[in-house]
Amino acid sequence: MTLVPTAHERGITTLTLDSPANRNALSARLVGELRDALSACAEDPSVRAVQLTHTGTTFCAGADLKSPPDPAAFVALLRAVVELPKPVVARVRGHVRAGGLGLLGACDISAAGPGASFAFTESRLGLAPAVISMPLLPRLDPRAAARYYLTGERFDAAEAARIGLITAASDDPDADEALAPVLDGLRRASPQGLAASKRLVTATVLAAFDRDTDTLIERSAHLFASPEAAEGVTAFLERRDPAWVL
Numbered sequence: 001m002t003l004v005p006t007a008h009e010r011g012i013t014t015l016t017l018d019s020p021a022n023r024n025a026l027s028a029r030l031v032g033e034l035r036d037a038l039s040a041c042a043e044d045p046s047v048r049a050v051q052l053t054h055t056g057t058t059f060c061a062g063a064d065l066k067s068p069p070d071p072a073a074f075v076a077l078l079r080a081v082v083e084l085p086k087p088v089v090a091r092v093r094g095h096v097r098a099g100g101l102g103l104l105g106a107c108d109i110s111a112a113g114p115g116a117s118f119a120f121t122e123s124r125l126g127l128a129p130a131v132i133s134m135p136l137l138p139r140l141d142p143r144a145a146a147r148y149y150l151t152g153e154r155f156d157a158a159e160a161a162r163i164g165l166i167t168a169a170s171d172d173p174d175a176d177e178a179l180a181p182v183l184d185g186l187r188r189a190s191p192q193g194l195a196a197s198k199r200l201v202t203a204t205v206l207a208a209f210d211r212d213t214d215t216l217i218e219r220s221a222h223l224f225a226s227p228e229a230a231e232g233v234t235a236f237l238e239r240r241d242p243a244w245v246l
Contacts, residue, residue: 002018002033003017003018003019003027003029003030003033003034004016004017004018004030004033004034004037005018006037006040008046008047010187011046011047011048011049011186011187012047012048012049012050012051012183012186012187013041013044013047013049013050013051014050014051014052014053015034015037015038015041015050015051015052015053016053016054016055017030017034017052017053017054017055017059017060018054018055020055020056022061022064022066023056023058023060023061023095024054024055024056024058024059024060024061024100025060025061025062025063025064025065026060026062026063026064026068026069026074026099026100026103027064027067027068027069028064028067028068028069028070028073029067030064030069031069031073031074031077032069032073034077035073035076035077035080038050038077038080038081038084038088039080041084041086042084042085042086045191047086048086048186048187048189048191048194049086049087049088049089049183049186049187049194050084050086050087050088050089051088051089051090051091051179051183052088052089052090052091052103052107053090053091053092053093054092054093054094056094057093057094057095057115058094058095058096058097059090059092059093059094059095059096059100059104059116060096060097060099060100060103060104061095061097061098061100062097062098062099062100062101062121063098063099065233065236065237066237068224071131071217071220071221072217074099074102074131075131075134075209075213075216075217077103078102078103078106078131078132078134078135078209079106079206079209079213081103081106081107081135082106082135082202082205082206082209083202083206084198085194085195085198086191086194086195086198087108087109087186087194087198088106088107088108088109089107089108089109089110089111089179089182089183089186090104090107090109090110090111090166091110091111091174091175091176091179092104092110092111092112092113092116092157092166092175093112093113093115093116093173093174093175094115094116095116095117095118096112096116096117096118096119097118097119097121098119098120098121098122098129098132099132101118101120101129101132101136101165102129102131102132102134102135102136104165104166105132105135105136105139105140105165106135106205108198108201108202109167109179109182110165110166110167110168111166111167111168111169111170111175111178111179111182112157112160112161112166112168112169112170112175113157113170113171113172113173113174113175114156114157114169114170114171114173115173116156116157116160117154117155117156117157118154118155118156118157118159118160118165119148119152119153119154119155120148120149120152121152122149122152123149123150123151123152124152124232124242125229125232125233125236125242126223126226126228126229126230126231126232126233126242127220127223127224127229127232128149128219128220128223129149130216130217130219130220130223131213131216131217131220133208133212133216134205134208134209134212134213134216135205135208136165137208138204138205138208139164139165139205140163140164140165141162141163141164144159144162144163144164145163148163156169157169157170167182228244231243231244
């Protein structure tokens with residue numbers, strides 16, 4: 001059974017993250033299936049835009065620590081979202097953590113309901129938001145990025161919208177009210193117009209990928225292989241504080 005079921009309605013293809021056993025964490029399999037689904041959307045002339053959503057109460061819990069993707073494969077997925085010649089719209093009803101924020105940040109437009117929460121938890125595991133910085137730092141408020149990267153604090157949809165992580169916070173639990181005019185606008189736009197306009201607004205993000213991919217993949221791998229990260233991940237899986245907590 002696929003982890004990324006697909007549905008299509010009036011030009012909008014919806015890709016749903018459906019891996020409830022690990023809270024839609026980024027396993028090697030999910031990353032591969034999502035990238036394949038995006039490639040299919042790129043080749044399908046009936047697809048005007050892609051909507052990315054999820055089952056359950058978590059949009060994406062970050063990397064699957066038991067079956068993590070290869071860092072290069074994850075970066076390739078993030079770049080595929082940014083480079084797709086069709087807009088990618090995220091519909092968030094639940095929690096987003098760590099690497100899931102990179103996936104969200106790669107999307108062109110996003111809305112989250114009141115049940116959503118967000119956190120860069122990497123620093124608490126002995127890691128850093130390394131490769132996900134490429135789609136995120138060009139779009140985030142710098143002061144907010146410093147705070148949330150460093151502290152790992154949890155914040156809500158209103159704050160996520162204020163700092164540029166998402167486009168809109170919605171009072172609707174499903175975020176459909178906020179996205180309805182967005183999807184209508186995308187259906188009214190021409191395929192060529194959408195592709196050309198997306199190239200304009202993603203230019204700085206793609207420049208970050210071109211400049212930093214190799215360095216940040218190497219940094220991520222070095223951190224994951226460190227003793228501190230081993231302690232942080234073990235503590236997380238054992239549901240205890242790591243040794244460095246004061």
